[in-house]
Amino acid sequence: MKLPLRKKIWFAVGLMILLGLVLLAHPFFHLTKTWWNDRNELAPVPAGKANDASRLDETTIAETWTNSGDFAAGEKQLAELLQRARANHLKVSIAGARHSMGGHTIYPGGIVVDMGGFNQMSLRAGNILHVGAGARWRDILIFLNTNGLSVEVMQSNDDFSVGGSISVNCHGWQFNRPPIDSTVESLRLMRADGSIVTCSRMKNTELFSLVLGGYGLFGIILDVDLRVVPNERYTLETLPVASSNYVSLLASRTADNRNVGMVYGRLRMTATNFLSDALLNIYSRKTPPTNFLVSSLKTNSPWFKRVIFRSGVGSDYGKWLRWEAESLVDAKIIKPLFGRENSRNEILFEPADWFLEHGSNRTDILIECFVPPPQFENFLMDLRKIIPANRADLLNLTVRHVNADTNSFLHYADRDMVALVMLFNHPRDAAGEMCMSNVTREIVAVALKNQGRYYLPYRLHVPPEEFRAAYPQAKRFFELKRKYDPDELFQNEFYLKYGK
Numbered sequence: 401m402k403l404p405l406r407k408k409i410w411f412a413v414g415l416m417i418l419l420g421l422v423l424l425a426h427p428f429f430h431l432t433k434t435w436w437n438d439r440n441e442l443a444p445v446p447a448g449k450a451n452d453a454s455r456l457d458e459t460t461i462a463e464t465w466t467n468s469g470d471f472a473a474g475e476k477q478l479a480e481l482l483q484r485a486r487a488n489h490l491k492v493s494i495a496g497a498r499h500s501m502g503g504h505t506i507y508p509g510g511i512v513v514d515m516g517g518f519n520q521m522s523l524r525a526g527n528i529l530h531v532g533a534g535a536r537w538r539d540i541l542i543f544l545n546t547n548g549l550s551v552e553v554m555q556s557n558d559d560f561s562v563g564g565s566i567s568v569n570c571h572g573w574q575f576n577r578p579p580i581d582s583t584v585e586s587l588r589l590m591r592a593d594g595s596i597v598t599c600s601r602m603k604n605t606e607l608f609s610l611v612l613g614g615y616g617l618f619g620i621i622l623d624v625d626l627r628v629v630p631n632e633r634y635t636l637e638t639l640p641v642a643s644s645n646y647v648s649l650l651a652s653r654t655a656d657n658r659n660v661g662m663v664y665g666r667l668r669m670t671a672t673n674f675l676s677d678a679l680l681n682i683y684s685r686k687t688p689p690t691n692f693l694v695s696s697l698k699t700n701s702p703w704f705k706r707v708i709f710r711s712g713v714g715s716d717y718g719k720w721l722r723w724e725a726e727s728l729v730d731a732k733i734i735k736p737l738f739g740r741e742n743s744r745n746e747i748l749f750e751p752a753d754w755f756l757e758h759g760s761n762r763t764d765i766l767i768e769c770f771v772p773p774p775q776f777e778n779f780l781m782d783l784r785k786i787i788p789a790n791r792a793d794l795l796n797l798t799v800r801h802v803n804a805d806t807n808s809f810l811h812y813a814d815r816d817m818v819a820l821v822m823l824f825n826h827p828r829d830a831a832g833e834m835c836m837s838n839v840t841r842e843i844v845a846v847a848l849k850n851q852g853r854y855y856l857p858y859r860l861h862v863p864p865e866e867f868r869a870a871y872p873q874a875k876r877f878f879e880l881k882r883k884y885d886p887d888e889l890f891q892n893e894f895y896l897k898y899g900k
């Protein structure tokens with residue numbers, strides 16, 4: 401029987417709609433299920449306890465001290481607090497935004513100094529920001545943005561405090577830059593006896609190098625003079641590349657390009673081609689330059705971005721969906737249609753909370769390793785075996801570049817390094833911890849084999865011998881800790897595990 405043309409068209413349209421619905425049904429249901437189950441179950445830390453971003457470190461403490469007065473009065477009270485702690489044989493740990501994950505801000509039974517109240521900021525001499533150690537990057541970006549300025553080196557998110565960032569010696573996506581210590585001109589430090597000293601490359605130089613990346617063991621950073629840079633406008637280029645060619649592609653794209661401002665890579669998480677494909681993202685300065693740009697600041701993290709990201713938890717399909725959303729829909733359709741331009745401040749103005757676990761039964765944990773660029777692919781080859789063998793749920797792996805660090809005593813970048821930042825999700829129970837412990841130890845062992853190191857603010861799963869192999873300067877670092885703080889007033893879980 402022959403159908404009339406009108407019916408044939410209706411039939412074809414109906415078939416296409418049906419096909420479209422069938423194709424969309426799976427992602428629609430998967431994402432709706434993720435969105436439905438994604439409830440915020442984060443409970444406040446009970447009174448008398450301290451915890452950190454891992455939500456695995458709840459510990460009983462003596463008290464939490466916060467500055468409730470003006471800054472000068474706060475300093476006086478802080479000195480009195482240290483005196484009281486010494487008199488009562490209590491240890492003192494220091495907390496910024498508490499995004500470290502191994503009890504670095506906690507000492508059992510001790511006093512936690514919460515630096516949040518020291519958050520004043522002002523500009524000095526044009527490109528120097530004078531800032532309280534408790535200030536968060538988010539507030540700093542808002543302040544700098546109105547002056548056409550931006551942060552020179554910080555993490556890829558804006559939740560962290562200046563004191564916490566300097567004490568772990570953070571790094572970010574800023575291209576061709578050492579860690580944050582290179583941007584610190586000077587800092588004021590309250591020592592265990594309550595005295596205040598200024599440390600810089602000219603004054604108290606040894607103490608300066610120890611405090612940069614010093615994990616709160618040498619004193620309390622009160623405020624800092626930080627070099628800042630002009631806010632600028634960048635154009636983003638996203639290049640798909642086999643991860644084995646990632647380092648060489650980046651080198652060729654950036655060799656003669658003085659306009660590269662920020663760079664990061666993202667690897668494919670799906671079981672097929674696991675960590676074999678990458679997206680290389682290069683932000684280049686617009687020419688002519690847009691120095692001292694005063695732009696509007698809005699967070700670039702819509703709710704559906706979170707849903708797509710979280711849909712990868714425990715689901716290879718969700719990880720595939722995210723990879724396709726980023727490599728195809730975002731890079732090839734949305735960005736070309738809606739623009740690839742952002743100011744530097746807009747890129748940095750993004751909280752980590754948009755992607756982190758909010759459920760009470762699971763947690764997101766980071767591991768980060770640094771390897772010399774020629775070892776990148778060898779290291780990945782090891783990761784491709786270790787992570788699936790441990791059934792660890794890797795949600796994200798970004799790649800950054802850190803230049804050699806000549807400022808910090810306990811440096812992780814003794815030469816130019818590629819940083820691999822891995823975000824895992826696991827249940828908040830003993831089995832989850834055991835899995836992460838095993839996977840961390842295996843990953844760190846192969847980082848060391850590949851002439852690399854690992855980053856210290858995360859879970860303390862690495863045994864002391866391997867810590868010392870990764871950081872041969874650690875023995876002297878802890879001897880100097882006891883020289884500058886003979887009563888060992890400043891302590892935390894990190895010191896308890898590795899300090900002796």
Ligand SMILES: Cc1cc2nc3c(=O)[nH]c(=O)nc-3n(C[C@H](O)[C@H](O)[C@H](O)COP(=O)(O)OP(=O)(O)OC[C@H]3O[C@@H](n4cnc5c(N)ncnc54)[C@H](O)[C@@H]3O)c2cc1C
Nearest residue numbers: 496497498499500555556561563564567570571615616621
């Ligand atoms: C989701 C997420 C993303 C991250 N991304 C990055 C990244 O892109 N790059 C990167 O380098 N790191 C990254 N990190 C790690 C992060 O930089 C560190 O955890 C950093 O310490 C966070 O700052 P904070 O204010 O939370 O520090 P806290 O966790 O509060 O403190 C960290 C350490 O600093 C000490 N400290 C804090 N304030 C002071 C002070 N005023 N004086 C002396 N000591 C002090 C503490 O005692 C502690 O030892 C990330 C962490 C998370 C959870």
